[in-house]
Amino acid sequence: MSRVLEVRGLAKAFGGVRAVRGVDLDLQAGEMLALIGPNGAGKSTCFNLINGQLQPDNGSVRFLGRDVVGLPPRRIWRLGVGRTFQVAATFASMSARENVQMAFLSHHRRLRRLVGYAGDAYKQEACDLLERVEMRALADRAAGVLAYGDVKRLELAMALAHGPRLLLMDEPTAGMAPQERRSLMTLTSEIVRKEGIAVLFTEHDMDAVFSHADRIAVLDRGEKIADGRPEEVRRDSRVQASYLGSFGAQS
Amino acid sequence: MDLLLQQLLTGVASASGLFLVASGLTIIFGVTRIVNFAHGSLYMLGAYLAVSLIDLFGGGHLGFWGGVILAMLAVGLIGALFEITVLRRIYQAPELFQLLATFGLVLVVQDVTLLIWGPQDLLGPRAPGLTGATQIFGLRVPVYDLFLIAFAPLVLLVLWLLFNRTRWGILIRAATQDQQMVTALGVNQKWLFTGVFFLGAALAGLGGAIQLPKGDANLHMDLQLIAAVFVVVVVGGMGSILGAYLAALLISLIRVLLITNAQLTFGGIAAWQMELVSMFLVMALVLIARPWGLLGRREVASDQRSGTPEPRLRPADATLRIAGGLLLVVLLGLPWIVGSYFLSVATEALIFVLFAASLQFLMGVGGIISFGHAAYFGLGAYGVGLAVRHWGMSMEVALLAAPLLAGVGALVFGWFCVRLSGVYLAMLTLAFAQIAWSIAFQWIDLTGGDNGIIGIWPPDWASSVTNFYYLAGAICVIGLLCLRHLAFSPFGYTLRAGRDSPLRADALGIDVRQHRWFAFVLAGVFAGIAGGLFAYLKGSVSPETLSISLSIDALVMVLLGGVQTLTGPIFGGALYSVLKNELISLTNYWRSILGLIIVLLVVLFPQGLAGAAESLRGRLGTSR
Numbered sequence: 119m120s121r122v123l124e125v126r127g128l129a130k131a132f133g134g135v136r137a138v139r140g141v142d143l144d145l146q147a148g149e150m151l152a153l154i155g156p157n158g159a160g161k162s163t164c165f166n167l168i169n170g171q172l173q174p175d176n177g178s179v180r181f182l183g184r185d186v187v188g189l190p191p192r193r194i195w196r197l198g199v200g201r202t203f204q205v206a207a208t209f210a211s212m213s214a215r216e217n218v219q220m221a222f223l224s225h226h227r228r229l230r231r232l233v234g235y236a237g238d239a240y241k242q243e244a245c246d247l248l249e250r251v252e253m254r255a256l257a258d259r260a261a262g263v264l265a266y267g268d269v270k271r272l273e274l275a276m277a278l279a280h281g282p283r284l285l286l287m288d289e290p291t292a293g294m295a296p297q298e299r300r301s302l303m304t305l306t307s308e309i310v311r312k313e314g315i316a317v318l319f320t321e322h323d324m325d326a327v328f329s330h331a332d333r334i335a336v337l338d339r340g341e342k343i344a345d346g347r348p349e350e351v352r353r354d355s356r357v358q359a360s361y362l363g364s365f366g367a368q369s
Numbered sequence: 370m371d372l373l374l375q376q377l378l379t380g381v382a383s384a385s386g387l388f389l390v391a392s393g394l395t396i397i398f399g400v401t402r403i404v405n406f407a408h409g410s411l412y413m414l415g416a417y418l419a420v421s422l423i424d425l426f427g428g429g430h431l432g433f434w435g436g437v438i439l440a441m442l443a444v445g446l447i448g449a450l451f452e453i454t455v456l457r458r459i460y461q462a463p464e465l466f467q468l469l470a471t472f473g474l475v476l477v478v479q480d481v482t483l484l485i486w487g488p489q490d491l492l493g494p495r496a497p498g499l500t501g502a503t504q505i506f507g508l509r510v511p512v513y514d515l516f517l518i519a520f521a522p523l524v525l526l527v528l529w530l531l532f533n534r535t536r537w538g539i540l541i542r543a544a545t546q547d548q549q550m551v552t553a554l555g556v557n558q559k560w561l562f563t564g565v566f567f568l569g570a571a572l573a574g575l576g577g578a579i580q581l582p583k584g585d586a587n588l589h590m591d592l593q594l595i596a597a598v599f600v601v602v603v604v605g606g607m608g609s610i611l612g613a614y615l616a617a618l619l620i621s622l623i624r625v626l627l628i629t630n631a632q633l634t635f636g637g638i639a640a641w642q643m644e645l646v647s648m649f650l651v652m653a654l655v656l657i658a659r660p661w662g663l664l665g666r667r668e669v670a671s672d673q674r675s676g677t678p679e680p681r682l683r684p685a686d687a688t689l690r691i692a693g694g695l696l697l698v699v700l701l702g703l704p705w706i707v708g709s710y711f712l713s714v715a716t717e718a719l720i721f722v723l724f725a726a727s728l729q730f731l732m733g734v735g736g737i738i739s740f741g742h743a744a745y746f747g748l749g750a751y752g753v754g755l756a757v758r759h760w761g762m763s764m765e766v767a768l769l770a771a772p773l774l775a776g777v778g779a780l781v782f783g784w785f786c787v788r789l790s791g792v793y794l795a796m797l798t799l800a801f802a803q804i805a806w807s808i809a810f811q812w813i814d815l816t817g818g819d820n821g822i823i824g825i826w827p828p829d830w831a832s833s834v835t836n837f838y839y840l841a842g843a844i845c846v847i848g849l850l851c852l853r854h855l856a857f858s859p860f861g862y863t864l865r866a867g868r869d870s871p872l873r874a875d876a877l878g879i880d881v882r883q884h885r886w887f888a889f890v891l892a893g894v895f896a897g898i899a900g901g902l903f904a905y906l907k908g909s910v911s912p913e914t915l916s917i918s919l920s921i922d923a924l925v926m927v928l929l930g931g932v933q934t935l936t937g938p939i940f941g942g943a944l945y946s947v948l949k950n951e952l953i954s955l956t957n958y959w960r961s962i963l964g965l966i967i968v969l970l971v972v973l974f975p976q977g978l979a980g981a982a983e984s985l986r987g988r989l990g991t992s993r
């Protein structure tokens with residue numbers, strides 16, 4: 119297996135708050151790594167550092183062997199990193215299908231076309247992709263009025279459009295009903311395993327984490343306190359003390 | 370050396386008046402987030418009121434200072450009254466509407482001032498006891514200058530004490546940071562805002578009154594000053610009083626140095642010709658280095674957009690196609706229906722529709738608010754004017770110069786503008802329009818200055834009213850169809866993506882800034898085409914085509930029709946330009962009527978006419 123992501127000594131502080139402190143992460147193709155930790159542990163900040171939305175104070179991020187620190191998110195996306203946000207971000211004034219079409223237009227570098235209709239471009243591809251995330255029936259609904267779970271699914275479709283090698287999913291199932299959660303996670307793992315996509319995801323739902331992650335990294339106040347296979351992490355005493363022990367109350 | 374020192378003193382003295390007005394504007398913005406366009410008008414009122422009051426009281430010590438203080442209080446009350454009757458109703462509306470309301474006030478104040486005080490400039494009374502000049506370091510300095518130099522820091526100190534040592538001031542500062550919290554404290558936020566408006570307006574009035582001994586009261590001082598005040602406030606940082614003072618000093622010093630060294634030339638351009646331009650160049654440079662001004666706070670751009678999402682764009686349905694077809698038939702038959710006067714009114718309306726549509730493309734599709742769209746209209750007009758005057762080009766060629774010059778202007782201005790967002794972006798667009806205006810106004814050799822360029826006539830084949838109507842109409846309709854198509858093109862969608870969620874767009878490989886820049890150029894090109902046609906319609910070009918009021922006209926047209934509707938500019942542009950034409954021919958006081966209409970529209974329909982029509986449709990329960 120080839121290494122897709124290699125993060126070393128990643129650090130970021132906001133004023134006095136040291137949100138991320140020297141985090142190392144490794145991801146192979148086709149692997150699902152869950153990044154867990156209590157609220158404010160620095161999970162989203164890690165994502166933002168990896169996809170270029172924030173610049174790290176220290177440390178390196180290598181994607182497919184290439185140092186990507188300093189590149190803007192749009193460049194990192196072009197290299198093959200797809201992402202979904204904790205608070206889903208879609209184009210509210212467009213239909214679900216048009217949202218996915220935007221991803222295709224961007225991937226094929228057709229954004230500056232002045233002639234032709236955007237609504238006709240990559241229509242079939244967009245519909246196929248929506249089909250894969252079970253959104254076909256909602257293709258013509260405006261993204262702004264979709265139910266929360268559907269927006270998350272739409273984000274997944276958009277992130278898959280350019281055939282990414284790495285997917286960053288920040289709480290993909292937050293705000294969903296348990297049934298819906300399970301189906302989305304199953305769907306995601308099917309897709310990524312088939313295509314050999316590496317996935318880094320955060321999740322507060324421990325069922326989802328322990329049943330789908332190949333490996334789990336635990337963050338606590340910006341520091342990585344454990345990293346290993348689910349059973350190992352479950353047994354780790356530090357993790358139990360700082361996180362899992364209190365998790366029952368949280369979820 | 371002495372000369373330089375003297376110039377510096379003059380500069381510092383003239384900064385005082387500018388600072389007073391700017392501090393009022395910045396305080397109002399800091400608390401209410403309203404950019405008060407009418408601040409220059411309040412300044413003008415302060416000057417006129419003070420002249421009358423001092424005249425009434427006699428020119429003694431008591432008379433002069435009593436007059437100044439009463440004028441200040443009166444202007445404060447006028448500001449508070451405006452806040453209570455108009456602004457209070459529209460704090461929740463989009464900021465653009467608030468700006469328009471304050472511009473409505475500008476128009477009304479202009480007419481009221483004309484009505485009460487007449488068109489003559491009124492010479493300012495001398496300040497008793499502060500006349501003549503005195504010797505300092507061997508320099509003769511006017512005593513009143515020394516007073517002004519000392520006065521501004523004094524006001525600065527008083528304001529500092531007010532905001533740091535009084536309960537009211539501390540509440541105001543709290544409100545600036547967190548409005549919910551103040552409401553939670555049980556403070557009536559409404560009256561807090563009114564109080565702030567009173568203070569800000571009073572400062573503007575004081576600024577107008579205090580400059581009288583060095584100047585006069587005239588009807589142009591409102592818009593002349595407001596541009597400079599915007600520059601000062603933006604350079605200093607919106608909301609920062611000390612920043613406003615520093616910026617006022619900087620701007621005033623540069624202007625004084627350029628005026629007093631008028632004979633110096635830089636690369637063939639005389640110093641005095643750069644006086645106005647310099648101000649806006651300083652602003653552009655400061656904003657590039659510090660996008661939130663010298664002492665301003667960085668505005669946190671949130672990706673979570675407030676309010677309802679923008680509506681979806683749908684291709685024309687059968688009804689719209691039929692309506693469009695009918696409209697075309699009417700336009701084609703118009704020369705048989707109406708006389709030549711109305712035909713030229715219709716030509717003008719078509720030109721403004723294209724102009725409005727180009728702004729709608731920028732604002733509605735691109736999400737970029739421009740307060741200075743007249744820049745590109747005017748550059749288009751001057752493109753034609755210069756081509757005709759300096760190269761004797763024929764219309765067929767000169768009309769190409771219009772989009773060219775406008776496009777180049779948009780390319781340069783847009784590069785700066787797309788780097789900013791929010792109020793700063795809006796202010797910068799305005800500043801660039803003023804740069805273009807200043808060049809047209811002060812570079813007389815090239816542009817004919819205030820007189821503009823005359824004698825721009827179409828060739829014989831297009832010179833009859835009917836033929837020109839067809840020519841201009843055809844170009845405008847084609848332009849409109851192009852703009853409409855752009856909204857549906859991949860590029861239009863990309864712009865909308867950047868508008869809906871810059872965060873998502875960036876994470877999807879879209880360079881939002883670059884596309885906005887491109888949108889700026891396209892909008893500029895179409896505005897330029899409209900401007901070029903306008904030059905041939907009027908037979909002349911003047912700085913008027915670059916003016917603030919034309920930029921505002923464009924905004925009103927777009928808002929009338931609804932920012933988010935592609936057909937909006939057609940209604941808004943046609944309605945507004947015909948209405949304005951009619952008003953001008955009916956009454957000398959058309960400005961105030963127009964101003965009142967704007968204020969009323971904004972207060973009654975805070976979501977725009979299109980929004981109102983939409984909700985009416987919703988209430989009637991029809992699905993279409």
Ligand SMILES: Nc1ncnc2c1ncn2[C@@H]1O[C@H](COP(=O)(O)OP(=O)(O)OP(=O)(O)O)[C@@H](O)[C@H]1O
Nearest residue numbers: 132135137155156157158159160161162163164204
């Ligand atoms: N842009 C920012 N500016 C200042 N502080 C920030 C910023 N983003 C995050 N923080 C702080 O950094 C810390 C880590 O935040 P982060 O969002 O990464 O946590 P998280 O693990 O994703 O939490 P959650 O589970 O709630 O999503 C928090 O203390 C947060 O307040």
Ligand SMILES: [Mg+2]
Nearest residue numbers: 161162163204
């Ligand atoms: Mg998070």
